[in-house]
Amino acid sequence: MISEPELTGGAGEDGRPVDLVADTDGAGFGDGPRPAARPRPPWVWVLGAVLLTSAVWAGGTYAYDRGHDGRPDLHGYRLGQSPCGGDTFKPLTDAVGAENDQPAPDLMGTGSPATQHRGAAVDRIRCDFNTRANQPEGGGTTAYAVMVSVDLHKKVDPRTEFDDDVRVLNDGLTTAGDVNSVPELGDKAYFLSSGTDSMELKVLDGGAVFTLDFSAYVQPNVSEDTLNGLDGGDYPLVADLTQYRPAMIQVTRNLMSALRKN
Known part of the structure; x- marks a missing residue:
């Protein structure tokens, strides 16, 4: 008498019984082949990349904030x-052929x-030289x-204040008629003038602002009557200072170097 086969299994090509109930986690297969893993949807990989990028950015921002408190770099x-002592002004005194120098009175007691x-917010230093x-x-x-x-x-x-005042002379009221940028000096540098x-x-260099004001006046060795008689009174009472720009730049470099050594 022929009996019907059981529904729980049958024979494979090699004669071994084949389980008709699949084990989804791969357990219970013994040495037999495991079913292929189901591929993850693409959005899973995208989400993981976004989360990783966010973590790295947050960590970097935290580290940056710990090392930068928003204050300007004073270099x-x-x-x-x-x-202003020593040879700070020597480039200018040599350029003009100075016979003597008369520094302003010492108010610091340091010579x-x-x-x-x-x-609390700003340190300032001033010096005059004649x-x-x-x-x-x-x-x-x-x-x-x-x-x-x-x-x-x-x-x-x-920086913002410096940019706003780039055309304003040191007196804070006079607008410069001529402004020329100076390359390779600090972060930003300009020559300003309202006359000759x-x-x-x-x-501007980081949080430091340097200002060098240079002026000249010709004192003639003749009387006022003689001046009035010379070409209708046309006498060169002012000196053209544009020729001294290289010396002014070097003086400023001397100042910058001296403040780094203090």
Whole structure:
């Protein structure tokens, strides 16, 4: 008598029974072949990449915030001894052929012509320097005055303020008629002038702002009556300072170097 086969299984090609109930986790197959794993949907990989990128970005931002508190970088500048002593002004005194120099009175008590103020947000230092030289034509003497100011901004980046005042002279009221950028000096640098008898060099370097104000006046060796009789009174009472721009740049470099050494 022939019986019906059981529904729970049958024979494979090699004669071994084949289980008709699949084990989804691969257990219970013994040495037999396992079913192929179901591929993950693409969105799973995309989500994982997004989460990983977010974690890396958050970690990097945290590390950056820990090392940067928003204060401007002073590039190593700090106040100490006056940066206006020694040979700081030598490039200018050599360029104008100065006969003598007359530094401003010393208000620091350090033997150098400078005054300084230390504040919670800004440290400032100022110094003045005066000299004179004879006119090549022998018609008089030219008096030169140099004023240096340095502001070290410790809390707020001065870049925006510097850009706003790029055409304003050091008195804060006069607009410069001529502005020329200076390459390779600090972050930004400009020559400003409103005439031929005065000129300013402004430099921004990180949180530091340097200003070099250079002016001149010719004192003739003749009487006022003689001046009035010379070509209708046309006498060169002002000196053209544009020729001294390279010397002004070097003086500013000397100041920057001195404030890094303090």
